[in-house]
Amino acid sequence: MPSRSAKVGLTSGLPDREREPEGQRMRERMRGKQREERDAPDSFSFKKFSQLCGLTSKSPKEVKDVFQILDEDNSGFIEESELKFFLQRFVPGARTLTDAECKGFLSAADDDNDGKIGVEEFLIMVQS
Numbered sequence: 001m002p003s004r005s006a007k008v009g010l011t012s013g014l015p016d017r018e019r020e021p022e023g024q025r026m027r028e029r030m031r032g033k034q035r036e037e038r039d040a041p042d043s044f045s046f047k048k049f050s051q052l053c054g055l056t057s058k059s060p061k062e063v064k065d066v067f068q069i070l071d072e073d074n075s076g077f078i079e080e081s082e083l084k085f086f087l088q089r090f091v092p093g094a095r096t097l098t099d100a101e102c103k104g105f106l107s108a109a110d111d112d113n114d115g116k117i118g119v120e121e122f123l124i125m126v127q128s
């Protein structure tokens with residue numbers, strides 16, 4: 001990073017800190033959150049992933065097409081075993097998700113707690 005822009009950032013940040021301690025605390029919290037995410041580049045975030053591959057801007061029909069690709073056995077649901085290979089459906093040769101990531105993914109999407117992700121749940125997850 002060029003040292004000039006770093007200096008500008010520092011001096012413009014100082015008066016702010018004196019005038020709005022509350023705002024500064026909030027900014028520090030936000031920075032802390034970003035740091036956490038940077039420190040764990042391998043942990044899977046569906047939100048980030050769907051933004052990255054443009055899922056969030058797809059139409060419901062296109063999202064359903066993606067769902068059908070993920071639902072390899074055509075059961076109408078994405079089961080935990082299919083979630084494991086989620087990344088590989090998008091990126092050939094990608095890693096599999098860990099058990100913890102699958103469970104986290106599942107519990108985030110599974111609104112009716114039947115242990116699998118239906119197409120409606122998938123849609124809600126993508127669009128949330």
Ligand SMILES: [Ca+2]
Nearest residue numbers: 071075077079
């Ligand atoms: Ca399935």
Ligand SMILES: [Ca+2]
Nearest residue numbers: 110112114116
């Ligand atoms: Ca479900």
